[in-house]
Amino acid sequence: xxxxxxxxxxxxxxxxxxxxxxxxxxxxxxxxxxxxxxxxxxxxxxxxxxxxxxxxxxxxxxxxxxxxxxxxxxxxxxxxxxxxxxxxxxxxxxxxxxxxxxxxxxxxxxxxxxxxxxxxxxxxxxxxxxxxxxxxxxxxxxxxxxxxxxxxxxxxxxxxxxxxxxxxxxxxxxxxxxxxxxxxxxxxxxxxxxxxxxxxxxxxxxxxxxxx
Amino acid sequence: xxxxxxxxxxxxxxxxxxxxxxxxxxxxxxxxxxxxxxxxxxxxxxxxxxxxxxxxxxxxxxxxxxxxxxxxxxxxxxxxxxxxxxxxxxxxxxxxxxxxxxxxxxxxxxxxxxxxxxxxxxxxxxxxxxxxxxxxxxxxxxxxxxxxxxxxxxxxxxxxxxxxxxxxxxxxxxxxxxxxxxxxxxxxxxxxxxxxxxxxxxxxxxxxxxxx
Amino acid sequence: xxxxxxxxxxxxxxxxxxxxxxxxxxxxxxxxxxxxxxxxxxxxxxxxxxxxxxxxxxxxxxxxxxxxxxxxxxxxxxxxxxxxxxxxxxxxxxxxxxxxxxxxxxxxxxxxxxxxxxxxxxxxxxxxxxxxxxxxxxxxxxxxxxxxxxxxxxxxxxxxxxxxxxxxxxxxxxxxxxxxxxxxxxxxxxxxxxxxxxxxxxxxxxxxxxxx
Amino acid sequence: xxxxxxxxxxxxxxxxxxxxxxxxxxxxxxxxxxxxxxxxxxxxxxxxxxxxxxxxxxxxxxxxxxxxxxxxxxxxxxxxxxxxxxxxxxxxxxxxxxxxxxxxxxxxxxxxxxxxxxxxxxxxxxxxxxxxxxxxxxxxxxxxxxxxxxxxxxxxxxxxxxxxxxxxxxxxxxxxxxxxxxxxxxxxxxxxxxxxxxxxxxxxxxxxxxxx
DNA sequence: TATGAATGAGCTTTCATTCAT
DNA sequence: AATGAATGAAAGCTCATTCAT
Numbered sequence: 001x002x003x004x005x006x007x008x009x010x011x012x013x014x015x016x017x018x019x020x021x022x023x024x025x026x027x028x029x030x031x032x033x034x035x036x037x038x039x040x041x042x043x044x045x046x047x048x049x050x051x052x053x054x055x056x057x058x059x060x061x062x063x064x065x066x067x068x069x070x071x072x073x074x075x076x077x078x079x080x081x082x083x084x085x086x087x088x089x090x091x092x093x094x095x096x097x098x099x100x101x102x103x104x105x106x107x108x109x110x111x112x113x114x115x116x117x118x119x120x121x122x123x124x125x126x127x128x129x130x131x132x133x134x135x136x137x138x139x140x141x142x143x144x145x146x147x148x149x150x151x152x153x154x155x156x157x158x159x160x161x162x163x164x165x166x167x168x169x170x171x172x173x174x175x176x177x178x179x180x181x182x183x184x185x186x187x188x189x190x191x192x193x194x195x196x197x198x199x200x201x202x203x204x205x206x207x208x209x210x211x212x
Numbered sequence: 213x214x215x216x217x218x219x220x221x222x223x224x225x226x227x228x229x230x231x232x233x234x235x236x237x238x239x240x241x242x243x244x245x246x247x248x249x250x251x252x253x254x255x256x257x258x259x260x261x262x263x264x265x266x267x268x269x270x271x272x273x274x275x276x277x278x279x280x281x282x283x284x285x286x287x288x289x290x291x292x293x294x295x296x297x298x299x300x301x302x303x304x305x306x307x308x309x310x311x312x313x314x315x316x317x318x319x320x321x322x323x324x325x326x327x328x329x330x331x332x333x334x335x336x337x338x339x340x341x342x343x344x345x346x347x348x349x350x351x352x353x354x355x356x357x358x359x360x361x362x363x364x365x366x367x368x369x370x371x372x373x374x375x376x377x378x379x380x381x382x383x384x385x386x387x388x389x390x391x392x393x394x395x396x397x398x399x400x401x402x403x404x405x406x407x408x409x410x411x412x413x414x415x416x417x418x419x420x421x422x423x424x
Numbered sequence: 425x426x427x428x429x430x431x432x433x434x435x436x437x438x439x440x441x442x443x444x445x446x447x448x449x450x451x452x453x454x455x456x457x458x459x460x461x462x463x464x465x466x467x468x469x470x471x472x473x474x475x476x477x478x479x480x481x482x483x484x485x486x487x488x489x490x491x492x493x494x495x496x497x498x499x500x501x502x503x504x505x506x507x508x509x510x511x512x513x514x515x516x517x518x519x520x521x522x523x524x525x526x527x528x529x530x531x532x533x534x535x536x537x538x539x540x541x542x543x544x545x546x547x548x549x550x551x552x553x554x555x556x557x558x559x560x561x562x563x564x565x566x567x568x569x570x571x572x573x574x575x576x577x578x579x580x581x582x583x584x585x586x587x588x589x590x591x592x593x594x595x596x597x598x599x600x601x602x603x604x605x606x607x608x609x610x611x612x613x614x615x616x617x618x619x620x621x622x623x624x625x626x627x628x629x630x631x632x633x634x635x636x
Numbered sequence: 637x638x639x640x641x642x643x644x645x646x647x648x649x650x651x652x653x654x655x656x657x658x659x660x661x662x663x664x665x666x667x668x669x670x671x672x673x674x675x676x677x678x679x680x681x682x683x684x685x686x687x688x689x690x691x692x693x694x695x696x697x698x699x700x701x702x703x704x705x706x707x708x709x710x711x712x713x714x715x716x717x718x719x720x721x722x723x724x725x726x727x728x729x730x731x732x733x734x735x736x737x738x739x740x741x742x743x744x745x746x747x748x749x750x751x752x753x754x755x756x757x758x759x760x761x762x763x764x765x766x767x768x769x770x771x772x773x774x775x776x777x778x779x780x781x782x783x784x785x786x787x788x789x790x791x792x793x794x795x796x797x798x799x800x801x802x803x804x805x806x807x808x809x810x811x812x813x814x815x816x817x818x819x820x821x822x823x824x825x826x827x828x829x830x831x832x833x834x835x836x837x838x839x840x841x842x843x844x845x846x847x848x
Numbered sequence: 849t850a851t852g853a854a855t856g857a858g859c860t861t862t863c864a865t866t867c868a869t
Numbered sequence: 870a871a872t873g874a875a876t877g878a879a880a881g882c883t884c885a886t887t888c889a890t
Contacts, residue, residue: 016849034332036248040885051886052851061885120246120329158404161389166408169385170378177377192370195416196378200408203415228874252860264876267861440870458756460672464864475865476872485864544670544753582828585813590832593809594802601801616794619840620802624832627839654853676881688855691882851890859883866876 019057021047026064031110035065035118065118066126072115073133079104080140090148094201097141098194101171106178106186116172138164145201154201167197231269233259238276243322247277247330277330278338284327285345291316292352302360306413309353310406313383318390318398328384350376357413366413379409443481445471450488455534459489459542489542490550496539497557503528504564514572515622521565522618525595530602530610540596562588569625578625591621655693657683662700667746671701671754701754702762708751709769715740716776726784727834733777734830737807742814742822752808774800781837790837803833 025046029038040061044051058064083096105112119127141164148154154163171193178189237258241250252273256263270276295308317324331339353376360366366375383405390401449470453462464485468475482488507520529536543551565588572578578587595617602613661682665674676697680687694700719732741748755763777800784790790799807829814825 018849034248036246037333039883041883050851052853052888053849055886056850117332121249158407162404163408165385165389166382166405169382169388171381172385172388173377173381176381176384177373192374193378195370196375196412199415200411203411204407230874251858253858262876263861264863264878265874268874268876273860442870458672460670461757463862465862474872476867476874477870479865480871541756545673582831586828587832589809589813590806590829593806593812595805596809596812597801597805600805600808601797616798617802619794620799620836623836623839627835628831652853675879677879686855687882688857688884689853692853697881851888853888855885855887857884860881862880863878864876867872867874869872 016057018047018049018053022049022054022057023064023067027068027110027114030065030068030118031113035061035114035121062122062126065114065122068111068114069118069130069133072111073137075104076101077137077140080137084140084144089153090144090151091153091198091201094144094148095194095198097144098167098197099190101168102174102193103186103190105171105174106180106189109175109178109180113175116175148201155204157204163201166200167193170196228269230259230261230265234261234266234269235276235279239280239322239326242277242280242330243325247273247326247333274334274338277326277334280323280326281330281342281345284323285349287316288313289349289352292349296352296356301365302356302363303365303410303413305356306360307406307410309356310379310409311402313380314386314405315398315402317383317386318392318401321387321390321392325387328387360413367416369416375413378412379405382408440481442471442473442477446473446478446481447488447491451492451534451538454489454492454542455537459485459538459545486546486550489538489546492535492538493542493554493557496535497561499528500525501561501564504561508564508568513577514568514575515577515625518568518572518625519618519622521568522591522621523614525592526598526617527610527614529595529598530604530613533599533602533604537599540599572625579628581628587625590624591617594620652693654683654685654689658685658690658693659700659703663704663746663750666701666704666754667749671697671750671757698758698762701750701758704747704750705754705766705769708747709773711740712737713773713776716773720776720780725789726780726787727789727837729780730784730837731830731834733780734803734833735826737804738810738829739822739826741807741810742816742825745811745814745816749811752811784837791840793840799837802836803829806832 022043026038026043029042029046033042040051040054043061043064044054047054058067079100080097083093083100086093086096088096119130122130138161142160145154145160145163149156149160174189178184180186234255238250238255241254241258245254252263252266255273255276256266259266270279291312292309295305295312298305298308300308331342334342350373354372357366357372357375361368361372366372386401390396392398446467450462450467453466453470457466464475464478467485467488468478471478482491503524504521507517507524510517510520512520543554546554562585566584569578569584569587573580573584578584598613602608604610658679662674662679665678665682669678676687676690679697679700680690683690715736716733719729719736722729722732724732755766758766774797778796781790781796781799785792785796790796810825814820816822
């Protein structure tokens with residue numbers, strides 16, 4: 001037996017149609033019923049494969065979700081990097097980032113839901129890895145905002161961290177109300193949320209009489 | 213026999229120290245490890261009672277979480293109503309509501325986390341009830357914002373629904389970053405988030421050169 | 425403390441309205457859902473009493489069913505004795521017994537069902553007692569049939585035991601088809617079954633040509 | 637890959653030695669201690685397998701009993717059809733059917749007991765299915781008896797239904813007295829019960845003097 | 849590449865019963 | 870005469886995972 005039987009992409013295990021199929025149904029089922037409420041059995045039935053096959057392709061149930069995370073990180077970090085390093089103005093770049101994260105999350109809403117919600121069910125180790133990855137994203141974004149603050153185009157009465165957490169909180173709850181079949185288009189949500197992001201970055205709210 | 217030994221509060225079943233204790237540990241464990249990853253066994257061990265005792269007080273595991281939801285709804289709706297019906301200006305009232313929901317959520321962060329995260333694991337029926345309750349809250353808040361829009365103090369380029377969803381999204385993710393032991397006080401977070409809420413309500417962001 | 429607080433009837437524990445009520449609902453529920461599928465809880469809810477009350481009146485769940493058995497035995501043995509010791513002809517007496525057991529079973533069908541079906545769930549000891557009681561009944565009836573056989577009015581190609589078992593088998597399955605609300609009256613079923621009983625006692629069936 | 641390793645027989649799930657073994661011990665234990673008083677654990681211990689294995693082969697405890705019912709129905713309906721459609725005289729056929737059902741029930745007495753006694757513990761749905769199946773059997777038999785009545789060889793003072801219920805009642809209580817180790821052979825019981833069946837079909841009992 | 853079979857721990861829930869008051 | 874609280878065992882069932890083939 002000479003040839004390698006497994007083609008590995010990073011540390012993701014063998015690649016094949018079956019594997020792809022399993023990840024696809026996992027995204028759907030994890031999004032709809034949550035990671036915990038989806039059994040490996042459910043996955044296999046939906047994908048039309050046996051449990052044996054599942055465990056040939058994945059080390060564990062968690063490995064599937066880890067892969068989904070990895071994909072999303074790659075995507076989002078690439079998107080962030082591309083925009084952040086462009087030569088547009090800081091605010092312009094931040095608007096584009098805000099819109100981009102919204103539209104790309106909605107475009108792959110199931111994946112995004114898994115990305116936003118599965119954390120508490122994973123092992124300590126995996127959670128740690130994911131948080132580290134998130135921090136990277138956060139830090140890159142923070143740089144940009146702090147640059148804007150230094151340039152005087154972004155408010156300084158609030159920390160960059162606070163501004164980021166606020167916006168990304170809103171984004172990570174998009175699934176609570178957005179329905180792809182509804183009247184609002186992906187583009188619109190992207191524009192609206194980006195607009196709101198910018199509002200939070202630039203505008204100290206009007207002082208209320210009572211507080212003056 | 214003079215006094216009834218059991219006091220029932222609405223439909224919540226018998227009240228007693230053990231019951232209270234069980235709800236308390238449930239709040240902690242559900243918040244820390246999620247509803248799904250906390251077994252009735254875990255609850256009982258943490259509360260120091262037997263499973264039989266648990267099922268003496270609660271119909272099911274879900275009944276505990278339902279009770280937590282009920283409590284939170286009562287609290288939040290009371291808070292909303294109190295502020296919304298005051299005679300301050302609309303913006304002032306909205307700032308107070310924004311601050312209130314943040315500070316009261318943080319003050320009882322574990323309860324809030326359960327409130328924000330347990331939905332997908334509950335029965336269809338319970339989910340339906342909870343969504344109905346949330347809708348009530350949303351509608352009351354919408355009235356207020358639409359009043360502000362009519363008065364010309366709140367932007368009209370975005371719907372009230374969008375503004376609400378954005379802010380409450382951010383709030384429902386507070387647990388992603390806020391740590392009670394950190395340097396930021398509850399008061400501060402409340403003020404900051406309320407400030408950001410107001411920013412989203414009042415300020416159309418500056419038009420960027422490229423988009424003019 | 426001088427006066428006896430409990431009035432006991434045989435070994436049945438204290439008598440009271442509550443007790444009677446409990447036995448009544450037990451008859452209904454055991455008949456409808458079987459002894460095993462009825463919990464003490466079910467009984468208490470249906471009777472509107474607490475479990476504590478139940479265990480004040482009965483030693484155990486089995487004690488309730490034991491009481492139902494005792495009642496039925498008393499009734500059936502009295503009925504048998506009364507008819508069997510009359511001075512009518514043997515066949516006449518057997519017809520009356522057959523009709524009597526059918527009509528009185530149907531008149532209290534729920535009790536009869538419990539009587540016919542609960543045996544396998546009871547303790548060895550109780551089962552033993554009940555079988556002994558049944559044997560008494562069986563033996564008394566056998567005497568009568570054997571008298572008929574000696575007199576030449578009952579067939580002798582089959583044992584009295586066989587004839588009894590056959591008829592009582594049929595009777596103990598009455599609940600499989602008889603509905604009190606149906607078009608057939610209790611009287612009619614009694615007459616029909618007695619008629620069939622008599623047919624089995626008296627008539628060697630016609631020899632079939634093939635067997636001659 | 638050439639041959640399929642799993643052979644499915646209708647909708648009964650995978651076939652294997654373990655599965656067969658489980659059904660066999662279920663027949664024994666359900667017959668001896670009733671369906672309700674036999675736990676899945678009991679079954680597994682008796683069969684020497686783990687509960688996991690049990691649930692690999694069966695969807696539920698009820699599925700086992702459903703399978704036992706299916707088997708029995710197949711057997712009995714085949715037997716009935718074979719005899720009913722022969723060209724012997726009606727009475728001769730009925731005698732054969734009566735004997736057949738008795739001997740085959742006794743030959744597989746445990747299975748028969750499960751068949752006769754488990755109904756009340758099953759789900760509404762399963763009960764409904766089983767009753768439908770029983771009705772089919774009943775109707776086929778009724779045809780035959782009504783033919784006999786039309787031909788004048790079976791009494792008409794009682795309905796075919798009544799005659800069937802009486803006989804099958806007796807048969808379904810065979811286990812109340814018959815012991816395979818006793819002195820009476822299966823053949824004999826079959827002949828005796830068939831003889832009694834015929835007696836009920838053909839003989840109006842002698843009018844008693846008092847009733848003439 | 850995959851499968852069918854199996855494990856063993858754990859799940860939520862129900863049960864008959866007890867007992868201090 | 871009766872209650873509310875609690876127990877501890879057992880119920881039916883599901884789970885992620887393993888492994889010989």
